[in-house]
Amino acid sequence: MTEIPATRMARATAEMVAERANVSRVAVSRAFNPNASLRPDKRELILRIARELNYFPDRAARTLVSGRSHLIGVIVPDVCSYWESQEIDTLTSALQNEGFATLLFKTRTDYSMDEQLLAYMRGFNPDSVIAFVENVKPQILTRFLDRAVPIYVDYPHSGVASPAEPGPVFDRLNILQRDGIEQAIALLQGFGASRIAYLAGKTKSRASAARETMLRTIMNERGLAPPIQMAGDFGYEAAFQSTIDLFKVAGGADAIFAANDVSAFGALDALRHELGLRVPQDVSVIGFDDIAQANWKSYNLTTVKFDLEARVRALVRLILRRLNEPDSPGLEETLSTRLVVRGTVG
């Protein structure tokens, strides 16, 4: 629950600190900038008095003159999505450690992003923006975020298109999906599964497409029939219904590979509580992400882990490097995946 202080703040200024320390206002400014040259004892004195007066440099003024707000905008359709909430959580900690703060905005839940929101957000002067939205139109970006350097999430060797080479500068976050998915298929194959279904995410999701294509490739390499298609949208309800359809209308399957963990939960619940099937005895289920709930006893889900902390670290590294080197060519970070074996395959 919550305690909530609402407040207006009456703050000390650099002027007051300077007066009390018998130095110039400029010295105070320098005391808070580690790179500025200032006699060490003087700096110490200033910082002590600043602490006494509870002084911190005003970000608004600092932003105005330096052009840096130390705010990172985060645009998200739905804070409650489990994966996204965990990413926001980790990201906020990481940014906080680097002297930044998270500025949160909501967009429509259909994963689109409109001009109005971008204009609104831009008014707050974020130094950088992270959008949990796929398929953003480039013209929207360039219209509102002049000089933007996008980070492109790429899935190498997945069959899903990489960004065109002769284009504007962009940074790149590579996600290697093969390891985790291959381990998953090997496990399923080891238990004799042959009819394997892929429970997709949103139709236009590149992440889901990349997972599916990689899955198809690996299954083909291993002599398995192509995956059975199941519609989904990364959500619980759609997965629940889609699983019922698979078994009542289509011919069922030995295993379901879901585009994310929440989908896998929907499939599990449909199998157990609606279709009366046993998991893993009758059907195996594998998820993707390894969110905290995957470890809850009700689900105890075998899933492809996509290391959240590593991902956030990579993201923050990319953002900070780009802020420091605005003109350098495309930066790059790479992440991998691996299978976490629990109780839904067997």
Next chain:
Amino acid sequence: MTEIPATRMARATAEMVAERANVSRVAVSRAFNPNASLRPDKRELILRIARELNYFPDRAARTLVSGRSHLIGVIVPDVCSYWESQEIDTLTSALQNEGFATLLFKTRTDYSMDEQLLAYMRGFNPDSVIAFVENVKPQILTRFLDRAVPIYVDYPHSGVASPAEPGPVFDRLNILQRDGIEQAIALLQGFGASRIAYLAGKTKSRASAARETMLRTIMNERGLAPPIQMAGDFGYEAAFQSTIDLFKVAGGADAIFAANDVSAFGALDALRHELGLRVPQDVSVIGFDDIAQANWKSYNLTTVKFDLEARVRALVRLILRRLNEPDSPGLEETLSTRLVVRGTVG
């Protein structure tokens, strides 16, 4: 998944708009302030040109001169907690509609809040702060948030202390827990439950204490024995373990009333998957909050609904009123609860 544009922004200023519209810079400023007097056709022209140039007033400059940042700080120990993530989600939408933005900070997960974080946060000039933290020390508040007007979350008629009357000004959010809890007990009693356990939240949580005291009062009124005590911390794992203890070490119970939904999930999973009991045939379970997952088939939880949207609306109303009337005496909002019947009681 994500697409991420990182950016520095080259923006139009009021000066440029003024020049292009053949008006003074002041006129541009007034065009964006609905209360300022400006000829309507002139305003229209300016706004049109502003849109062409993609101009918006710079918040940093505006903040500097007006003292209003339009940022609302939100301090939270754990963004992923389901209830809190839903509240942040709803809150962000509501603030966005009012021209504000959410500035997110993380504190330690032990629900404490330290001076360092407050000082850091204050540097960003939030107009107001919402802390999802209980038991904040008043001296910390007054040290960093001079002129703060806290919002006190009160549980009237619950037996848990209301704020001392002769103190500083504060606003108040009243939460009437009786309705929902009374309906829940009536339902349990109707099914013949007599041994009812209370699965508590964090030890020092006023919310949990208020729920427990209210529960005890109502059970007493209705001639039931006092609730059996179960330790918990609002989390899944603790609830899971505590439920096992209740049945393996202590003498079990007919029903478990949990301090929140996530605890109820832990109890449910322990009952079904670890203890081999049937819910609701052998044991009933009731939660508190009605988060989205409570409606998932695996849980299908009967729970006391605490209307999130109503709560957020009340919160935002309090904050905005307080910002507009800094000197008015204590403001007040009141919320109620009610039972949502699903499948875990019977």
Next chain:
DNA sequence: CAGCTAAATGAAAGCGTGTGCATCTTGTTC
């Protein structure tokens, strides 16, 4: 101690906006 370099310092010029005040324009009334 002279002569040099490097570090330390303060004055002043902004950064982009809102607002009080004085001035000018418009519209209304007799």
Next chain:
DNA sequence: GAACAAGATGCACACGCTTTCATTTAGCTG
């Protein structure tokens, strides 16, 4: 048409800080 009120307009300053730039001081070498 004159007199007045009300509204529209622009100047200049303020907000709190960072950053040149020119100047002073300290540190070092021979």
